[in-house]
Amino acid sequence: MPTSAPLPPAAPVPAAPAPSALTAPLPHGPFALLNDEPVAESGADLLGAGRAARQLAGLLVASRASTPFTLAVDAGWGMGKSSLMRLVDADLALAPDVHTVWYNAWTSTGADALEGLIKSVLMRFDRRVLRRGLARVRERRALLRAARALTTVVAGPLGVAGLVDELWKSLSVDSQARNEMRGAIGELVQEWSQNTENRPRRLLVVFIDDLDRCSEETVLAVCEAVKVYLDVPGLAFMIGCDRSALGPNGLLRDLSPAGSAFMEKIFQTSYRIPAPDNHGVKDYIRWCARTAGIEPLLDDALVDLLVQRSDRNPRRIKRLVNGFVLEATLNPVWRDFGPDAVVRTLLLQYFYPDFYRMMTGPSGTVDGDVVAEFRTYREVRRTLLASAAAPPPDHQLTRVRTFLSSYDLLAPDPLGGSGEAVLTALERQLPTEFPALVVNPAFTSLVDELTARPDADRLLQRLREGPQGAGGEPTRMSREWAPMWQSLPDGRTDGYATGFGPPLAWPGEDPYAGVGGYGQQQAYGVPPQPAPAARQQPASPYGQSGYPVPGPQGGYPQPMQEPAYPPQMQQGGYPQQGRGYQAPPLDVLWVDDQPDRKAVVRTVLEGLGVQVRHVENSADAVQAVRTRTPDLLISDISRGRDHTAGFAMVERLKEDGHYSGPVVFFTIRRSPEREERAAALGASLTNNAQELTDLVLAALRERGRSEAP
Numbered sequence: 001m002p003t004s005a006p007l008p009p010a011a012p013v014p015a016a017p018a019p020s021a022l023t024a025p026l027p028h029g030p031f032a033l034l035n036d037e038p039v040a041e042s043g044a045d046l047l048g049a050g051r052a053a054r055q056l057a058g059l060l061v062a063s064r065a066s067t068p069f070t071l072a073v074d075a076g077w078g079m080g081k082s083s084l085m086r087l088v089d090a091d092l093a094l095a096p097d098v099h100t101v102w103y104n105a106w107t108s109t110g111a112d113a114l115e116g117l118i119k120s121v122l123m124r125f126d127r128r129v130l131r132r133g134l135a136r137v138r139e140r141r142a143l144l145r146a147a148r149a150l151t152t153v154v155a156g157p158l159g160v161a162g163l164v165d166e167l168w169k170s171l172s173v174d175s176q177a178r179n180e181m182r183g184a185i186g187e188l189v190q191e192w193s194q195n196t197e198n199r200p201r202r203l204l205v206v207f208i209d210d211l212d213r214c215s216e217e218t219v220l221a222v223c224e225a226v227k228v229y230l231d232v233p234g235l236a237f238m239i240g241c242d243r244s245a246l247g248p249n250g251l252l253r254d255l256s257p258a259g260s261a262f263m264e265k266i267f268q269t270s271y272r273i274p275a276p277d278n279h280g281v282k283d284y285i286r287w288c289a290r291t292a293g294i295e296p297l298l299d300d301a302l303v304d305l306l307v308q309r310s311d312r313n314p315r316r317i318k319r320l321v322n323g324f325v326l327e328a329t330l331n332p333v334w335r336d337f338g339p340d341a342v343v344r345t346l347l348l349q350y351f352y353p354d355f356y357r358m359m360t361g362p363s364g365t366v367d368g369d370v371v372a373e374f375r376t377y378r379e380v381r382r383t384l385l386a387s388a389a390a391p392p393p394d395h396q397l398t399r400v401r402t403f404l405s406s407y408d409l410l411a412p413d414p415l416g417g418s419g420e421a422v423l424t425a426l427e428r429q430l431p432t433e434f435p436a437l438v439v440n441p442a443f444t445s446l447v448d449e450l451t452a453r454p455d456a457d458r459l460l461q462r463l464r465e466g467p468q469g470a471g472g473e474p475t476r477m478s479r480e481w482a483p484m485w486q487s488l489p490d491g492r493t494d495g496y497a498t499g500f501g502p503p504l505a506w507p508g509e510d511p512y513a514g515v516g517g518y519g520q521q522q523a524y525g526v527p528p529q530p531a532p533a534a535r536q537q538p539a540s541p542y543g544q545s546g547y548p549v550p551g552p553q554g555g556y557p558q559p560m561q562e563p564a565y566p567p568q569m570q571q572g573g574y575p576q577q578g579r580g581y582q583a584p585p586l587d588v589l590w591v592d593d594q595p596d597r598k599a600v601v602r603t604v605l606e607g608l609g610v611q612v613r614h615v616e617n618s619a620d621a622v623q624a625v626r627t628r629t630p631d632l633l634i635s636d637i638s639r640g641r642d643h644t645a646g647f648a649m650v651e652r653l654k655e656d657g658h659y660s661g662p663v664v665f666f667t668i669r670r671s672p673e674r675e676e677r678a679a680a681l682g683a684s685l686t687n688n689a690q691e692l693t694d695l696v697l698a699a700l701r702e703r704g705r706s707e708a709p
Contacts (some may be wrong), residue, residue: 053087078315338480384419
């Protein structure tokens, strides 16, 4: 079946997959993703780097008599350092007797970087030059017996790589050899660069990229290679890095004064890449949009928004365009909202990820809307800070008191000069990000622009709750997507009329969709699957407090009858693999009333060999602990309108002596007060999935140290 022909909406679904359908090419729409490769040809340069590259290449060629020297190409992340260096390399290829070598420092670690860089340089020399250089080194250092061995080595059929390995072994065998390395390499370069009298000397330009992404050890090793061993005539270095990242306040902040002085000697000069002008950035954004297939959706206002919010950073622009493609193609939430909402939401997601997680997850606020909480906090903060100068109007004071009451705080009457003290108490309960974000004009204006949309409340609700449930009538698409449908070459009506699927995954009717909305999509020939039954929660034998209610005899209810370990571990021993001992998996009890939102993290932990048991409330957690003491307890903090449920559960468990092991609170909302309360319980608190994984691995290592086979 041609991929351009959609299935009729009412077509019957066969009972079994058809082989031809399973092997048919997948349909595709107008979108494509952009790569992040640096520009390597002048024809692909859209931001004017080609002109600077030609000038730099000319300067390098004209300065060959001034070698050795090191030039830094200085710019921030994503601002085009690699592209500029690649363009310089392309121009140098046209110059006579100029050779280049590339070394990506990010691919090496520590001392390996020194060896890797020196070997990369040596690999550019002719085989005859390397053979003579190796002979000179061995003749100087070897005794008669070693010299005889040398004859065998040098006379053997070694290629360039073999000769480089042998030369490195000879030059790095001990400290004395290292002291002679610079002179030996200088002789090699001098011999290689010699040429006929009527032609200029050869020049080798060494490009070193991504130095500012490396560890301190790697940075120092590369710089040692450049300055101590390769600082010889005939070599020029061009190093791409963010100089501020290598400064005293960056990667090398712990350097000694002598180390800092050494780093100052590395670069003779720097070229700071300027930010592209607005006109060039707009052209670049439109090129990216055209390449990705979203040009009809980016009007002048959105292009201007991307110019401002991306800081004119090419890599950020590509990330945002790719993010737009993925969101618009795969996320059915955007059926009801247009490109402007997608772009502004992506800006929050990329540049303020912690706030975005709170905005789209269970935030722990009274009403669940962290955006409204932040905007109210901003107004209350202004009132509190201004109260010392003049009493606030009654309506502002009422708003302050209402907001404070939701955190069990009271405002003095009159407020007077106590506003700052009240604000300090308030910020202890607010997310840790709020005080910094409230004074960030880029963030506050972005939030204001998003909430100024007439459909802002519905948008924020959809971001928290996901798309409308499947099974009902498909929602019609927002008219804001019309430019994309109208631009399609096949002349179909826009997707507003069909309402099928994500807005832009495929033109017109979605060939993957059955009769109905997004939730009823199926692959070719695959029968529809029944919707899962609603999860039934069993009645808990516990009271409203979330802790067991004593039974008739004054004791706790009987523990649930569940196996302590999987069936293969029920015979009193641990599972065996061959004759070796294998410890049981780390047993983690996870307490969370919204487990679906943590499913991805749980899957990661289980992939590490962790056994995760899950319960949804404090009462069931106590019962699970009494049934089998876990190795680690992970808990949320807020459940429903109880914003301290997790703390209260752990406090009671510890008081009653039921659990004394490690505890991790995993919560989207992180505040100073929560961190202090967790620390008082001897627990960790995190809102980061990677940090949670690290804490679980630490618990696994700790158990391994305490349990020996």
